[in-house]
Amino acid sequence: AQSVTQPDIHITVSEGASLELRCNYSYGATPYLFWYVQSPGQGLQLLLKYFSGDTLVQGIKGFEAEFKRSQSSFNLRKPSVHWSDAAEYFCAVGDNTDKLIFGTGTRLQVFP
Amino acid sequence: NAGVMQNPRHLVRRRGQEARLRCSPMKGHSHVYWYRQLPEEGLKFMVYLQKENIIDESGMPKERFSAEFPKEGPSILRIQQVVRGDSAAYFCASSFRDIPGEQYFGPGTRLTVT
Numbered sequence: 578a579q580s581v582t583q584p585d586i587h588i589t590v591s592e593g594a595s596l597e598l599r600c601n602y603s604y605g606a607t608p609y610l611f612w613y614v615q616s617p618g619q620g621l622q623l624l625l626k627y628f629s630g631d632t633l634v635q636g637i638k639g640f641e642a643e644f645k646r647s648q649s650s651f652n653l654r655k656p657s658v659h660w661s662d663a664a665e666y667f668c669a670v671g672d673n674t675d676k677l678i679f680g681t682g683t684r685l686q687v688f689p
Numbered sequence: 690n691a692g693v694m695q696n697p698r699h700l701v702r703r704r705g706q707e708a709r710l711r712c713s714p715m716k717g718h719s720h721v722y723w724y725r726q727l728p729e730e731g732l733k734f735m736v737y738l739q740k741e742n743i744i745d746e747s748g749m750p751k752e753r754f755s756a757e758f759p760k761e762g763p764s765i766l767r768i769q770q771v772v773r774g775d776s777a778a779y780f781c782a783s784s785f786r787d788i789p790g791e792q793y794f795g796p797g798t799r800l801t802v803t
Contacts, residue, residue, distance in 0.1 A: 581731075613794075620693070620780060620794040621732070667731055675722070675745050677792065679731035 579604045581670050583680035591688050592660050598653040598683050600668030609671040610651040612642055615682075616664045624666075627651065638662070663687045691716065693783050693795035694763075701801045702771050710766040710798045714783030721764040722792055723756060726778040738764060771802045 580603045590596055602608055609628050613621040625636025632644040642653045651668060665684050669677040694713040702708050714721050719740050724732040734748040738758035749756065753771075758764040768775055778799045782792035 618796075620796040621782075622794070623792075675720075675737040676734035676748070677722075677724075677732075678734070679724075681729075681731045 579608070579670055579678045581668050581678055581680035583666075583668055583683050585683045586681070587684045587686070589686040589688060590658050593657050596653075596655045596658045596662070596685070598666050598668075598685070600651045600653065600680060601649050602651065602668070602670045603649065604670055607646075610642075610644060611669040611671065611677065612636065612640070612651075612653050613667045613669060613679075614638075614664045615667065621667065624653070658685075658687055660687045660689060693718075693781055693793050695779075695781050695795035695798050697798060698796060699799050699801070701803060703803055704772055705770050708768040708771050708775070708800055710768075710779050710781075710800070712764040712766070712781030712783075712795060714764070714781075715785075715793055718783035718785045718793075720784045720786070721758050722782040722784075723764075723766050724780045724782065726780060726797070728777070732780060735766075768800075771800075773802050776800055776802045 582601045584599050611626045612624040614624050615621050624640050625634050627634050627644045635641050640655050642651055644651050665682045667682045668680045671677045693715055696711050721738045723735040726732045736749050736756045737745040741760050753769045755767045778797045780797045781795045784791045
């Protein structure tokens with residue numbers, strides 16, 4: 578069965594520091610992979626997605642993620658975090674059907 | 690171009706009452722998905738609908754929950770005889786094709802059962 582693991586429940590970084598959020602997935606074939614961000618009381622916004630091709634994908638707001646098949650990972654990175662990046666981040670996997678399988682999320686806190 | 694709209698944003702129901710959650714997809718989108726987010730958890734898929742058809746309801750509880758997406762009007766998620774455990778945020782997403790991730794999410798309806 579497909580699954581997504583986000584091992585870090587809560588991460589705190591200083592503004593301007595680099596960021597990496599971890600995501601590991603379990604899926605038999607090449608998955609579709611996504612990162613979403615959720616601000617408090619809001620819906621989810623798609624940051625970036627990987628379907629095929631270049632394993633380093635660029636997203637909105639300066640985020641990028643790298644697909645590593647050998648490690649079953651799709652970690653999200655940002656070189657310099659802004660205070661407005663404080664939010665909850667969800668990694669998700671999809672196949673060629675319909676549903677998305679989400680991880681439990683990582684809450685990012687940014688200190689000035 | 691308006692995004693996915695959900696109403697109400699907040700809904701309070703007493704145990705045993707019915708809850709109706711509405712979702713209007715983005716213009717031109719004919720695919721609707723419902724997800725539920727329990728406190729401190731990620732989103733869990735519930736159901737996938739196209740106009741007038743339920744395509745996949747594998748995530749729906751077998752009892753008390755139903756969903757529809759009529760030819761005209763919004764998609765409705767209906768929960769009968771609500772219980773405390775139904776308290777959650779319910780998110781709707783829409784897309785114009787059935788490729789995962791091309792889904793656009795609404796702001797959610799936060800259901801509280803007292």
